[in-house]
Amino acid sequence: MTRTLPLLALLGTFAASGALAQEPPKEAAKAAETYEAPIKNAKGDTIGRLAIRDGANALVLRVAIQPGGLPPGWHGMHFHAVGDCSDPKFMNSKAHVNHDQSKHGLLNAEGPDEGDLPNLYVGQDGSAQAEVSSETPLNGEGGLKDGDGSALIIHANEDDHTTQPIGGAGDRVACGVIR
Ligand SMILES: [Cu+2]
Ligand SMILES: [Zn+2]
Numbered sequence: 001m002t003r004t005l006p007l008l009a010l011l012g013t014f015a016a017s018g019a020l021a022q023e024p025p026k027e028a029a030k031a032a033e034t035y036e037a038p039i040k041n042a043k044g045d046t047i048g049r050l051a052i053r054d055g056a057n058a059l060v061l062r063v064a065i066q067p068g069g070l071p072p073g074w075h076g077m078h079f080h081a082v083g084d085c086s087d088p089k090f091m092n093s094k095a096h097v098n099h100d101q102s103k104h105g106l107l108n109a110e111g112p113d114e115g116d117l118p119n120l121y122v123g124q125d126g127s128a129q130a131e132v133s134s135e136t137p138l139n140g141e142g143g144l145k146d147g148d149g150s151a152l153i154i155h156a157n158e159d160d161h162t163t164q165p166i167g168g169a170g171d172r173v174a175c176g177v178i179r
Helices: 002-022
Strands: 034-041 046-054 059-065 073-075 077-080 120-122 128-134 150-155 172-178
Touching: 046 172, 059 120, 059 150, 120 128
Parallel strands: none
Antiparallel strands: 034 046, 034 172, 046 059, 059 128, 073 120, 077 150, 150 172
16 A cells, blocks of 8 residues: 555646646636625624625525624524614514525425524624525525615524424524625
8 A cells, every 4th residue: 555655646746736737827716705794783783794605506604793792502593585684673674585485494394495594503602603505695586685685684592493484583683784
């Protein structure tokens, strides 16, 4: 086995230089656009930030909640249909993004709807860092940045990913506008 290692290393070198020669310069490989927005609580205070990168097959959402931002534990997290976080209960954000009348829930056989996301875990200090993906696009047809935008809503309780309409996630406690 060990005698083949130098040859493998050599092949590796050739492969690497070949790839380098064919790739366009780094500047030309344009990084995906990142949409960023504050996440606010019911009092309108900023408690964190969201960042979304859109790709061909999925978007990737990052959520960062600062210490003291939310109560510790699991919290349901969804994309809601309207980009409006202006009222304290965040009801202006309407229901989940759902263009085809799917049932709610990542674990529901008749789901999920397009707003469904994994739960967010908030640590003992009230902070959270998470990265999740969604097949719902940010841009284009059926995307989060449609005419009235969308909102990232964080709920008081855990989403069970099964029951209607929101998996028992309870009140809306934080909101970030996506427009
Ligand atoms: Cu929700
Ligand atoms: Zn849902």
